[in-house]
Amino acid sequence: MSDGNNDEMIPVDLDDPMGFNCGPGNPCFNECCRDLNQALTPYDILRMKNALAMPSSTFLREYTSLHYGPESGLPVITFKPNPATGHACPLVSEAGCTVYNDRPASCRLYPLARAIAMDRATGNIREFYAMIQEDHCKGHDPKHDLTVRKWLEGQDVAEHNRQNDKLMQLISLKNQIRPGKLEGAESDQFYMALYDLDTFRQEILENGLLEGLNIPDTLMKTLKTDDFALLDFGIAWVKYRLFGKDLKVDI
Ligand code: SF4
Numbered sequence: 687m688s689d690g691n692n693d694e695m696i697p698v699d700l701d702d703p704m705g706f707n708c709g710p711g712n713p714c715f716n717e718c719c720r721d722l723n724q725a726l727t728p729y730d731i732l733r734m735k736n737a738l739a740m741p742s743s744t745f746l747r748e749y750t751s752l753h754y755g756p757e758s759g760l761p762v763i764t765f766k767p768n769p770a771t772g773h774a775c776p777l778v779s780e781a782g783c784t785v786y787n788d789r790p791a792s793c794r795l796y797p798l799a800r801a802i803a804m805d806r807a808t809g810n811i812r813e814f815y816a817m818i819q820e821d822h823c824k825g826h827d828p829k830h831d832l833t834v835r836k837w838l839e840g841q842d843v844a845e846h847n848r849q850n851d852k853l854m855q856l857i858s859l860k861n862q863i864r865p866g867k868l869e870g871a872e873s874d875q876f877y878m879a880l881y882d883l884d885t886f887r888q889e890i891l892e893n894g895l896l897e898g899l900n901i902p903d904t905l906m907k908t909l910k911t912d913d914f915a916l917l918d919f920g921i922a923w924v925k926y927r928l929f930g931k932d933l934k935v936d937i
Pocket residue numbers: 718719720722775776777778779782783784785786789790793
């Protein structure tokens with residue numbers, strides 16, 4: 687969502703005024719859905735692949751690109767721009783976002799960006815917001831009487847933030863325990879358990895991935911059908927498999 691020209695990031699507080707109006711009537715409608723530069727989270731992908739009734743592997747192949755962080759070895763998933771539409775998001779149409787109710791957190795937040803800081807001792811999270819001002823976005827208009835907090839409520843982003851913070855906690859754990867680069871098979875396991883959930887499920891149910899771990903039958907039944915529980919389990923499994931933590935599952 688960056689055009690690289692005259693862009694500004696201005697720190698804001700939740701109760702700061704936010705004059706902003708976005709909708710199909712704006713001359714810039716859909717302009718924020720091209721030249722994308724946003725990482726997609728496991729929860730973003732879960733929501734979108736379910737909205738499109740697609741297996742995760744199909745969604746990832748059709749709509750995303752996979753890179754690995756050069757220093758961390760962690761997978762980074764981004765939208766694959768569609769060359770037929772001037773490199774717009776593959777999920778945008780003339781009428782707007784085709785997965786609007788399930789759009790990613792970064793799309794909900796825009797023109798805000800969110801960062802968090804986590805206290806390693808307590809696990810408490812503090813969040814910070816900044817207003818992004820980009821030339822292409824014509825929605826900034828002081829006549830619209832909002833606050834940052836009201837904008838966030840209107841975007842229904844709280845659950846995305848809650849779920850995405852679990853990824854940030856996992857990355858923080860990785861940085862403490864394994865500050866170096868994950869190697870190929872480890873990166874692949876991280877990717878499968880968090881992003882390619884349907885393949886992860888298949889590995890569990892058909893290829894005995896959890897053999898010997900004494901997983902209760904009730905949990906196995908849940909993992910068969912509940913993608914949200916499967917993602918939570920995937921995070922717990924990565925902590926166990928890659929970072930030596932006990933396999934604690936509270937689902
Ligand atoms: S997911 Fe939807 S809102 Fe986000 S960039 Fe794509 S079309 Fe735009």
